[in-house]
Amino acid sequence: xxxxxxxxxxxxxxxxxxxxxxxxxxxxxxxxxxxxxxxxxxxxxxxxxxxxxxxxxxxxxxxxxxxxxxxxxxxxxxxxxxxxxxxxxxxxxxxxxxxxxxxxxxxxxxxxxxxxxxxxxxx
Amino acid sequence: xxxxxxxxxxxxxxxxxxxxxxxxxxxxxxxxxxxxxxxxxxxxxxxxxxxxxxxxxxxxxxxxxxxxxxxxxxxxxxxxxxxxxxxxxxxxxxxxxxxxxxxxxxxxxxxxxxxxxxxxxxxxxxxxxxxxxxxxxxxxxxxxxxxxxxxxxxxxxxxxxxxxxxxxxxxxxxxxxxxxxxxxxxxxxxxxxxxxxxxxxxxxxxxxxxxxxxxxxxxxxxxxxxxxxxxxxxxxxxxxxxxxxxxxxxxxxxxxxxxxxxxxxxxxxxxx
Numbered sequence: 001x002x003x004x005x006x007x008x009x010x011x012x013x014x015x016x017x018x019x020x021x022x023x024x025x026x027x028x029x030x031x032x033x034x035x036x037x038x039x040x041x042x043x044x045x046x047x048x049x050x051x052x053x054x055x056x057x058x059x060x061x062x063x064x065x066x067x068x069x070x071x072x073x074x075x076x077x078x079x080x081x082x083x084x085x086x087x088x089x090x091x092x093x094x095x096x097x098x099x100x101x102x103x104x105x106x107x108x109x110x111x112x113x114x115x116x117x118x119x120x121x122x123x
Numbered sequence: 124x125x126x127x128x129x130x131x132x133x134x135x136x137x138x139x140x141x142x143x144x145x146x147x148x149x150x151x152x153x154x155x156x157x158x159x160x161x162x163x164x165x166x167x168x169x170x171x172x173x174x175x176x177x178x179x180x181x182x183x184x185x186x187x188x189x190x191x192x193x194x195x196x197x198x199x200x201x202x203x204x205x206x207x208x209x210x211x212x213x214x215x216x217x218x219x220x221x222x223x224x225x226x227x228x229x230x231x232x233x234x235x236x237x238x239x240x241x242x243x244x245x246x247x248x249x250x251x252x253x254x255x256x257x258x259x260x261x262x263x264x265x266x267x268x269x270x271x272x273x274x275x276x277x278x279x280x281x282x283x284x285x286x287x288x289x290x291x292x293x294x295x296x297x298x299x300x301x302x303x304x305x306x307x308x309x310x311x312x313x314x315x316x317x318x319x320x321x322x323x324x325x326x327x328x329x330x331x332x333x334x335x336x337x338x339x340x341x342x343x344x345x346x347x348x349x350x351x352x353x354x355x356x357x358x359x360x361x362x363x364x365x366x367x368x369x370x371x372x373x374x375x376x377x378x379x380x381x382x383x384x385x386x387x388x389x390x391x392x393x394x395x
Contacts, residue, residue: 027388028248054248059199060188105188107204108248109181110386 028052028106031084035118042123044093048075048100055083060105063088067096095122125386127180132382133372134173139240140378141166143262146268149225152270152288160224165296167220174213181205208336215239237261244386245311253310260303266315267296268374271367282360283352290349293341304334311389321385330380337373340366 034049035041048065058080065073076089086104098120103109103113149155155163165224171282182196189196200206222229233323238258241247246257270292279285308327318324344366 055204057203057205059202060185062188105185106248108244109185109203109205110245110248110388113186 026105027110027112028054028056030114037116040119040121042121044120047087047089049087050102052084055107056104057107061086062103064101066099093120095116095120128386131173131180132385133178133379134169136378136382138166138170140265140269145273146229147266148270148273150230151387153279153285158276159273170216205243208239211239219299236345253260256303256306259299263299266292274373275367286349286352290345323389326380326383330377333373334375337370340370356388
């Protein structure tokens with residue numbers, strides 16, 4: 001009877017795992033961003049928010065925002081609103097194409113980096 | 124750095140399998156031989172050194188993020204999930220070696236200690252359920268491969284009984300390893316194409332190929348060698364030992380590839 005319970009518990013655990021709908025990745029990759037990756041916005045965004053595929057360690061993350069002339073935008077400190085998100089406040093931006101370069105460390109200490117652009121065009 | 128992380132991960136896995144497998148063998152199969160005891164002691168020592176080196180390597184990898192000195196870096200690492208679990212693994216290792224070898228308490232401590240490892244790695248970053256599945260996978264691999272190593276290092280007088288107990292452990296381990304392994308592939312590789320088009324997928328394929336070869340050898344042992352020994356045959360004993368040695372070497376290769384998978388980046392999802 002005890003063996004039967006053990007087998008049932010193992011099967012239930014495995015079934016729960018297999019039936020979990022969302023799949024995840026063992027390194028933190030960018031899932032989505034605001035402003036959206038490659039988008040054009042017509043109002044200066046007050047912040048850039050990056051959402052990753054898994055929890056990250058905020059002390060070991062870096063976000064750099066560059067304008068079209070590779071000048072660094074003086075953004076605020078990195079905020080960590082949720083386990084998978086980073087947010088940096090932005091000053092009022094002049095119209096330009098901006099590149100967001102991010103480096104993050106997931107909770108298993110693996111690092112990933114990437115970049116994307118968005119454009120702020122005057123309305 | 125990938126090479127260093129892979130080598131350290133391999134040493135960590137080897138030590139874990141030898142120590143945890145030795146405990147499983149002592150509890151469920153037979154008392155350890157003198158060589159077997161020495162192997163588990165060396166494994167505990169190897170793990171202690173490897174844990175320290177892993178902290179060192181992680182500090183070097185993360186040093187670029189902290190500008191205000193080594194102590195600040197150390198405190199920040201210790202505040203991470205990885206750092207807390209690293210500390211738990213160190214304390215757990217000390218507890219495992221402090222209790223009587225092969226006792227029920229030690230089996231429970233080893234199980235909890237393996238759980239900390241599963242939560243510290245890739246699977247733990249995914250969440251609690253993947254970490255629990257990884258723990259089942261790791262526990263089964265330790266019980267199976269660690270027991271086979273102990274068998275190689277011993278010459279038990281009651282061979283038929285020992286082989287029968289080993290067969291039970293191997294059967295149960297395969298029953299856990301196969302579904303847990305399939306789950307890990309499903310979790311880590313988004314599409315079938317990624318299995319051949321990414322370094323992660325190709326290493327995973329190599330690992331599966333070696334694991335399947337070990338399964339075939341184990342099946343031969345299960346259906347041919349063990350029944351023959353049960354019938355009193357002595358001619359198959361040499362063949363059985365040779366097969367087990369090959370399985371242990373294959374197991375070490377699988378652990379190497381597992382360590383490499385732990386260092387490689389998985390196929391990335393689409394960003395929007």
